[in-house]
Amino acid sequence: MKNIIAITILIILNLTIVSASNDDRNNYYDIVTLGAKPNSKSDSSKALKMAWDMACDSPGQSTINIPEGRFNIRKPLKLDGKGCLSSRIDVIINGTIVAPSDFHVLQDSGTLVLFHDVDGVTVTGGLFDGRGAKLWACKRSGNDDCPRGVTTLAFRNSRNIEINGITSLDSQLYHIVISGSQNVRVQGVTISASGQSPNTDGIHVQSSTDVTILSSDIATGDDCISIGQGTRNLWIQDITCGPGHGISIGSLGKDLHESRVQNVTVITSTFTNTENGVRIKSWGRPSDGSVSNVLFQHLTMENVRNPIIIDQKYCPSHKDCPGDVSGIRVSDVTYEDIHGSSATPIAVKFDCSSKHYCSGIKLHDIHLTHKNKRASAFCSNCEGSTYGVVQPKSCLIEVNN
Numbered sequence: 001m002k003n004i005i006a007i008t009i010l011i012i013l014n015l016t017i018v019s020a021s022n023d024d025r026n027n028y029y030d031i032v033t034l035g036a037k038p039n040s041k042s043d044s045s046k047a048l049k050m051a052w053d054m055a056c057d058s059p060g061q062s063t064i065n066i067p068e069g070r071f072n073i074r075k076p077l078k079l080d081g082k083g084c085l086s087s088r089i090d091v092i093i094n095g096t097i098v099a100p101s102d103f104h105v106l107q108d109s110g111t112l113v114l115f116h117d118v119d120g121v122t123v124t125g126g127l128f129d130g131r132g133a134k135l136w137a138c139k140r141s142g143n144d145d146c147p148r149g150v151t152t153l154a155f156r157n158s159r160n161i162e163i164n165g166i167t168s169l170d171s172q173l174y175h176i177v178i179s180g181s182q183n184v185r186v187q188g189v190t191i192s193a194s195g196q197s198p199n200t201d202g203i204h205v206q207s208s209t210d211v212t213i214l215s216s217d218i219a220t221g222d223d224c225i226s227i228g229q230g231t232r233n234l235w236i237q238d239i240t241c242g243p244g245h246g247i248s249i250g251s252l253g254k255d256l257h258e259s260r261v262q263n264v265t266v267i268t269s270t271f272t273n274t275e276n277g278v279r280i281k282s283w284g285r286p287s288d289g290s291v292s293n294v295l296f297q298h299l300t301m302e303n304v305r306n307p308i309i310i311d312q313k314y315c316p317s318h319k320d321c322p323g324d325v326s327g328i329r330v331s332d333v334t335y336e337d338i339h340g341s342s343a344t345p346i347a348v349k350f351d352c353s354s355k356h357y358c359s360g361i362k363l364h365d366i367h368l369t370h371k372n373k374r375a376s377a378f379c380s381n382c383e384g385s386t387y388g389v390v391q392p393k394s395c396l397i398e399v400n401n
Contacts, residue, residue, distance in 0.1 A: 025060030038069020081118030093126020103135040122162040130171035149173040189216040195243030197221030230259030239269040246276030253282040258289030277307040281314040282328035290329040301340030326353040332360040347375035350382035
């Protein structure tokens with residue numbers, strides 16, 4: 001009987017060791033060995049998709065290697081993680097992923113490289129070349145036949161994601177989108193596009209929780225970072241922004257029913273020659289959305305047109321504006337240690353909803369000037385309080401806490 005028990009224990013131990021060995025397996029897939037051809041006009045999307053499928057179907061950890069060279073992608077890549085056996089997939093990019101030179105090839109297909117429903121994916125290094133200049137020129141010409149374009153890189157409905165040290169150049173549309181995702185870390189990213197490139201937001205976060213964006217340089221033609229509905233627990237730190245439209249919460253209020261934006265922090269960042277610094281914007285129409293618990297802290301403004309702004313009458317084209325009152329509730333927003341220069345006389349502008357006044361606005365140690373002279377502030381429907389030295393002088397409806 002003792003022998004039978006001993007044999008049984010040995011079998012169980014062996015099975016456990018084999019299982020652990022399988023889980024610790026390190027799989028390696030190089031896209032060149034799978035048919036991708038660098039520095040040629042051939043399409044590498046098939047090889048990339050094959051590498052992803054093989055990594056996804058392999059137990060343990062996997063690495064996908066994109067070596068030096070330029071790899072053309074002529075078909076939108078959807079890398080789906082549903083049913084993946086792999087516990088972790090690292091995508092290591094030493095080369096460049098290149099969009100088609102003809103923007104009509106992708107039309108309105110959404111995203112050049114989309115990770116969907118993935119868990120435990122890291123994308124490190126390399127360059128994404130969106131080749132968007134021709135599409136921007138088409139849009140600026142007023143041609144109604146221009147496609148909307150594609151986002152370069154996106155993660156949707158995903159978890160435990162890291163994006164490290166990548167460069168995104170000249171995206172047709174948004175550079176990086178994080179949507180419907182949890183526990184995402186973006187660090188050391190460089191984003192570059194012309195200041196005249198339309199709708200080329202650097203990083204867009206929406207319907208996501210626990211997202212961190214660190215130590216990144218963003219120069220683009222739209223928001224450096226844009227924050228959409230349903231975003232919670234977002235931390236942004238050490239960003240250099242410019243050119244661009246600043247860091248914006250919104251635009252909100254496009255729909256009647258929107259999830260709230262909550263717990264957003266932007267600290268130790270610099271804005272240079274941007275349209276805005278830190279902005280909250282909503283359309284003038286009914287909505288049940290809200291923005292609350294926001295901290296803007298230790299920020300430097302260098303020749304920024306609107307260093308601090310809440311705009312609840314947002315309508316960038318000034319055509320077909322809704323003309324209604326914004327239903328978005330804005331509350332508990334703190335501006336602390338913000339200094340530098342405004343490119344316009346009004347350095348602080350709070351234009352809030354007449355239906356739901358902005359409330360709990362706090363100004364603490366603000367020093368903004370215009371042409372080395374005192375700047376001014378504008379307030380409409382905004383309640384709050386000030387602490388320390390605040391220049392320009394506050395125009396808030398003072399509320400004692």
